[in-house]
Amino acid sequence: MLIVSACLAGFPCRYDGKKAINTAVQQLVKEGKAIPVCPEQLGGLPTPRSPAEMKAGKVINSDGNDVTEAFEKGAAVVLEIAKQYGCTGALLKARSPSCGKGRIYDGSFSGILIEGNGKTADLLMRNGITVTTEEE
Numbered sequence: 001m002l003i004v005s006a007c008l009a010g011f012p013c014r015y016d017g018k019k020a021i022n023t024a025v026q027q028l029v030k031e032g033k034a035i036p037v038c039p040e041q042l043g044g045l046p047t048p049r050s051p052a053e054m055k056a057g058k059v060i061n062s063d064g065n066d067v068t069e070a071f072e073k074g075a076a077v078v079l080e081i082a083k084q085y086g087c088t089g090a091l092l093k094a095r096s097p098s099c100g101k102g103r104i105y106d107g108s109f110s111g112i113l114i115e116g117n118g119k120t121a122d123l124l125m126r127n128g129i130t131v132t133t134e135e136e
């Protein structure tokens with residue numbers, strides 16, 4: 001069983017209330033092979049919400065508010081779900097401050113990418129779960 005980003009599976013959970021449909025991910029969910037989760041919603045954030053980016057380990061939204069706690073709570077809930085269902089892998093949305101792996105935005109809200117992982121991707125990997133993105 002895989003964990004997948006809910007926005008890739010077709011749920012309108014992105015910060016702007018939109019989806020980021022990936023038909024292969026949708027198919028995995030339909031076949032019962034993947035569990036869709038949105039860590040930002042699971043962390044208690046509303047949809048739509050202000051966009052957020054990571055900066056020096058914190059997550060700051062475009063209004064200047066520190067939303068690190070909600071992002072970390074959502075990551076912890078996703079890890080719990082992964083453990084309960086015996087998931088050994090996750091297929092997550094690239095570049096997100098929650099789901100991104102390898103490359104994320106730099107916190108300046110100007111589209112610049114830097115090396116790093118989103119909060120959920122990072123926590124899953126530190127707990128032995130293999131993370132890939134839809135672009136890999």
Ligand code: SF4
Nearest residue numbers: 007014038093096099
């Ligand atoms: Fe998609 Fe992850 Fe962002 Fe939720 S937190 S909208 S699942 S990229």
